[in-house]
Amino acid sequence: MNTYEIDAAPAAVKRSRVRYGVLAMLVIASAVALADRANLSIAGSAMSSELGISSVQLGYLFSVFSWAYVLAQLPAGWLLDRFGAVRVYGCSLGLWSLFTFIQGFADGLPVGLIVAGLFCLRFALGLVESPLSPGNSSIVAGWFPVAERGTATAIYNSAQYLAVLVFLPIMGYLVHYAGWHWVFWGMGVLGLLLTLVWARVVRSPLTHPRVNDAELDYLRDGGANVQMQNGNPSGSKVLTRGVLKMFLTSRQMLGIYVGQYCLASMQYFFLTWFPIYLVKGRGLNIMEVGLVATMPAVAGFIGGVLGGVISDALSRRGYSVSIARKVPFVTGMLLSSTLIFSNFVSSTYVIVGLMTLALFGKGLAAVNFAVVSDTAPARLVGVAGGLFNLFGSVSGIVTPVVIGYAVQSTGSFTIALYFVGAHGLIGAFCYLFVIGKLRPLSEKVRVRE
Structure with a gap:
């Protein structure tokens, strides 16, 4: 059915817009998940003093979430493809x-x-949170046509900044006035209540009671993968050695995965050590950190949404998917590397400005999550998303631990900022010189019956 015909039709057949409500739920759930990853960074200083946790131990506690996240990514992708x-x-x-x-x-x-x-609790958290990112990609691939997917992806990725903007000040307040325990109790109860809302209002496109035929036709005609949301009965045969080889021997996919590794290094610095950097490296108290961190978060949110808008605008103007995705990603990664200059200034205001610019750049670069849907075979979006996030999660293992050792051995964050900033340059290099032209991956392997 022609999209323009739908728009011109009488009000009785005007297409519904349920997909935007689903996207709102993805944003809220992702914000809660990312706040749950970051809550240890807010409670960490108080917990370290009260419970005698060292910087190296804290670095491992930050890192262990990603250990589990790495181990669970491929099983999570299989679960998503198999059960919906x-x-x-x-x-x-x-x-x-x-x-x-x-x-x-x-x-x-x-x-x-x-x-x-x-350590065990953070490991368990990483295991059960592993379907988050590939699940977001899979749900967006089912609910949004290709022409809207870049913006939708950028919006749900902006949840990480929403988590900082909304939850960090609240968590800082709780630590300061009620104690570190209430950070975990408050976020846990909020997530459990949200689970009830999710079970009631989120469905697949083919089973949602509020979706009309006009919206379903629009999704199908635009390339949305509406069928996969109900699960794949043959999903047990999707995750094979041949499938993994197809992804891991592709130069394009390896470049995409390294790019995600680099982007995730930025993310895990801001989610783990950034508040402690402001406290121990710059002398702020935890209440000030909760307020100061909102400025970079706002910039990251704006950058995240803008990256998707720019990408989709380039697509509508006739540019290839390759250009539409690479322009915001490369620009963003180069901007994110500017946090290195924090080593050369002493003004807290300038440092916050540099971190704000870096997080804005990281937001622009988050359009790379749409690349999973752009390049993966339709029936393997979950597995492709799992591999993509596996590489990002490896960065989540490495980055917090390296920073922990650097801080403990040198007594400063200088080496840590060089380490994180270098990832921006490496990520930009991969998208410019390794990936080549982005195109759908040809599925050369077949699942054996």
Whole structure:
């Protein structure tokens, strides 16, 4: 059906806009998930003082989430393709909220087991949160046509900045006035309530009671993968060695994965060590950190949305998908590397300005999440998203630990900022000189019956 015919039709057949409500739920759920990853960075200083946790131990506690996230990415992608993204995502949301809540009782453990207990809880959090990013990609691929996918992807990725903007000041307030326990208890209860809302209002395009035929036709005609949201009965045969080889021997896909590794290094710095950098490296108190962190978060949110808008605008003007995705990504990664200059200034205002510019650039670059849907075979979006996030999660293992050792051995964040900033340059290089022209990956392997 022609889109213009739908627009010109009587009001009775005007297409519904349920996809925007689904996108809103993705944004809220992703913001809660990312706040649950970052809550240790807000509570970390108080917990370190009260529970005797060292910088290296804290670095490992930041990192262990990603250890589990790496291990679970491919199984998570298989679960999404096999049982449907909506169902798996909802279960994941409930479980990660439960593990967040339990972390608030960590001081009830024997003294020698506190770090080990937190380690196990953060590991469990990473396992059950693993369907988040590939689930977002899969749901967006089902609910949005290709021409809207860049903006939709950028909007749900902006949830990480929404998490900083909304939840960091609240968590800072809770730590300051109520104690670090309430950060975990409050976020856990919020996530459990959101799970109930998800179960009631989110469905696949083919089963949602509020979607009309006009919107379904619009999604199909625009290339949305509406069928995959209900799960694939043959999904048990999707994750094979041949499938993995197809992705991992493609120069295009390897360049995309390294780009995600570099982008994730920026993300994990801001989600883990950035608040502690402001406290220990720049002398701010935790209440000030909650307020100061909002400025970079606003810039990151604006950059995230703008990256998708720019990408889709370039597509509508006739530019290739390759140009539409690479322009905001490369520009953003180069801007994100400017945080290195924080090593050469002493003014808190200038440092916050540089971090704001870096987070704005990281937001622009987050359009790379749309590349998964652009390049993966339709039936393998979950697996492709799992591999994509696996590489990002490896960065989440490496970055917090390297920073922890650098801070403990040198007593400053100088080396840490060089380390993080270099990732921006490497990511831009990959998209300019390694990936080549972005195009859908030809599925050369066949699932054996």
